[in-house]
Amino acid sequence: xxxxxxxxxxxxxxxxxxxxxxxxxxxxxxxxxxxxxxxxxxxxxxxxxxxxxxxxxxxxxxxxxxxxxxxxxxxxxxxxxxxxxxxxxxxxxxxxxxxxxxxxxxxxxxxxxxxxxxxxxxxxxxxxxxxxxxxxxxxxxxxxxxxxxxxxxxxxxxxxxxxxxxxxxxxxxxxxxxxxxxxxxxxxxxxxxxxxxxxxxxxxxxxxx
Numbered sequence: 001x002x003x004x005x006x007x008x009x010x011x012x013x014x015x016x017x018x019x020x021x022x023x024x025x026x027x028x029x030x031x032x033x034x035x036x037x038x039x040x041x042x043x044x045x046x047x048x049x050x051x052x053x054x055x056x057x058x059x060x061x062x063x064x065x066x067x068x069x070x071x072x073x074x075x076x077x078x079x080x081x082x083x084x085x086x087x088x089x090x091x092x093x094x095x096x097x098x099x100x101x102x103x104x105x106x107x108x109x110x111x112x113x114x115x116x117x118x119x120x121x122x123x124x125x126x127x128x129x130x131x132x133x134x135x136x137x138x139x140x141x142x143x144x145x146x147x148x149x150x151x152x153x154x155x156x157x158x159x160x161x162x163x164x165x166x167x168x169x170x171x172x173x174x175x176x177x178x179x180x181x182x183x184x185x186x187x188x189x190x191x192x193x194x195x196x197x198x199x200x201x202x203x204x205x206x207x208x209x
């Protein structure tokens with residue numbers, strides 16, 4: 001389904017320029033090189049990343065989202081809350097990843113990524129081997145990926161894809177909200193679908209160096 005264009009989109013995105021990073025510019029390099037760095041790929045409307053950044057002011061966060069109509073809501077949320085340790089990058093991650101030096105990222109969040117259920121679209125899944133090779137390049141030696149989804153087929157696919165591409169798994173659960181895990185911050189999508197009775201799956205993947 002085509003997403004409806006939001007009014008004055010260009011102007012609203014421009015108004016958030018001070019919290020937006022452009023590929024290869026000086027502000028992007030300075031922010032990325034500044035210390036502990038976590039990124040969320042596919043930030044949606046931004047609830048998860050804004051709350052996480054506010055709770056951890058000593059960590060820098062970059063939220064990546066390719067859909068302009070969606071990321072503008074996340075950026076406006078962050079601008080309104082004045083979160084100094086959060087920045088946004090707009091575009092496809094496989095392109096924006098060129099902005100990240102080798103071993104520069106401590107943690108990657110993949111929250112409710114598009115499952116691309118058709119078999120012919122498997123390469124578009126963010127836990128496909130092609131993307132995992134990108135993550136392996138930019139993650140530090142002790143870096144990790146935190147992955148959440150309500151799509152069991154995508155989760156089962158990922159349970160195979162991660163180990164096949166040099167990752168070890170931990171904290172695997174097929175029902176996060178009943179697992180005893182503490183500190184979970186829900187995305188807008190997660191709240192909606194968990195209330196409808198969909199169990200949430202989660203895992204942590206680390207590189208085998």
